[in-house]
Amino acid sequence: MDRFNFQRSADRDLSQLADELETMVRQGKGALARRALSQIDRSRISRPLRARFANLFRRTGQPEISLGL
Numbered sequence: 001m002d003r004f005n006f007q008r009s010a011d012r013d014l015s016q017l018a019d020e021l022e023t024m025v026r027q028g029k030g031a032l033a034r035r036a037l038s039q040i041d042r043s044r045i046s047r048p049l050r051a052r053f054a055n056l057f058r059r060t061g062q063p064e065i066s067l068g069l
Contacts, residue, residue: 021056033056033060
């Protein structure tokens, strides 16, 4: 049960991060978003969030990483 709660908490944190990165991209701060994305441990991105992060990687000029998610 604790592991499940931790996973949901991590998903919420990553979901919030994805929201912030989306805002950065929309504001034209793609380079800043790209740097933030490069610091994420991609193995921690859960399956439900992979498409969202893949889209962010693609939009910040990192299509090869987006295909690997």
